[in-house]
Amino acid sequence: MAVGSATSVEKESTRARFTGAGCAGIAELAVFHPVDTTAKRLMSNYGKITSAAQLNTVVFKDKAGASVPGRFFSLFPGLGYAAAYKVLQRMYKYGGQPFARDILAANYGQQFDNAFGKGNGKAILHATAGSLIGIGEIVLLPLDVLKIKRQTNPEAFRGRGVFRIVADEGFGLYRGWGWTAARNAPGSFALFGGSAAAKQYLYKLEDYNKASWSQNFVASIAGASASLIVSAPLDVIKTRIQNRNFENPESGFKILSNMAKHEGASAFFKGLVPKLLMTGPKLVFSFWLAQTLIPAFNKIM
Template identity: 45%
Template sequence: MSPPQHGSQSGNKTYARVVGSGVAGMAELCIFYPVDTLAKRLMNSSVALNANNWQTVVFQQEAGSAAIGGVRGFVGKWAALFPGFGYGALYKISQRIYKFGGQPVLKETLDKCVFPSERSPTQQFWCNGISGSLIGAGEVVLLPFDVLKIKYQTNPEYRKLNFAQICQQEGLSSLYAGAGVTAARNIAGSFMLFGVNYAVKHSLTDGRTGKPGLVHFALSSTAGSVASILVACPLDVVKTRLQSGNYAGSSAFRIMADIAAKEGIGAFFKGSIPKVLSVGPKLTFSFTLAQYLIDTMERLS
């Protein structure tokens, strides 16, 4: 009787992780997509933002027409923040299922192989961080969806083209632009996300309340998200410029050198404030929701 029970428990865990992560990804996308577009456009811009050009930078081609008059102007501006929403949905939902649902599986495997008996908090921090890094590196498989989303968000010319036309014009390899930088960013960011999340959650629950609740998930997710964003921000600026299509022919190292020489070291943290204020809450929101839903569904199963 035990093998079927074990199989049933494993299936319930898988179901909980897929559904919990997928629901979190969809909720995150619907709420935070416009602010993500804003952050991407700020990171992609090589000009200093001021009172005269901010609408051009933020709303791009929609700025002139959308700024004129009443409801139409507001609708035009709002719609200008939703380019590539379909690709964004494909990317975000699949990414959250893969990342939030896959990391616990990899972490459990590392637990069995590396720490089969004694599992101290320090070991668990590293185990969570390393499994997060490995999952983050594997995210490059989903990169084409993210590249298409960023092209639509930051480059108005691409909004005239569909998927087939982009592939025909630039080649399928263009959809993996910045794969190396993306992998490096994901490795560092995901290590901090899952490692810090575990450390904070453990410190809040160990020896006091036992099982974490929604507040514990929210606090640990917030700490992990902020740490992840700040560590990954410089590489994220380079990644966004590589993928936008506005820096064709430039390598990651060339873009980094140009940023340092022409814009200064501070430019590597361009968009960091809106990113912490936008990506921070949305990553915190989805990570909190995913952890809470997965934990609740696993307990009920």
């Protein structure tokens, strides 16, 4: 069995990392933005959905009675914000994790091997690098806030353009940053760790960049599924913080308390099934594409 050391990591060029990650983000946006809107609206809904008519209203809002094309295109609000956020996020996350991984490997790789053993150490190092990058993702939070509000609460804009909102709200656009970081840390740890574990233990790979497209696909399923399940409760809280009207914010702890009191424990996993069935493939798709394209671009750049 090949056992990779945490001190030995794959090397790709900076251009290959960001080009591969950026292409993955663009492709994901083009295919999955309507799915993301549906999941966000389900997570933002208070109470239980008891009928198909109610589900139709929750998902399509004021376009619930429109034609099929009208309802479909209603799932594309905030596409400009989504484009900026998603492409930058994927470039940062998928392109940035290798840099964090390189730094950890160079300075702490031996400690990871000593603490967890070779193979285990390398997989956990990949996961830790992902977690650190996930925390730093809060820099892009204002774009995520604007995207989610356009998807779930468009009346919050009330005729204001993006520059007017930024000027009016300032650092208020970072509302919920602590909950976002708390969600991203374990979620990104599970995403990169689950993928690395699949390559390490299922396929016995020492060099993860040598994974085939099918091996990357299976590894992406493992990482994405683990990430969505681990981060689900905090993701619901984060979404509810961000979709409130600008002038009527609510703290994460108050939302948590009200959810537990009025909706029960199952509320913390609202939208999980749609996320696994719809958002899950979105994450699998982009992560698989990034893991496949980055080594491919590295060979030609």
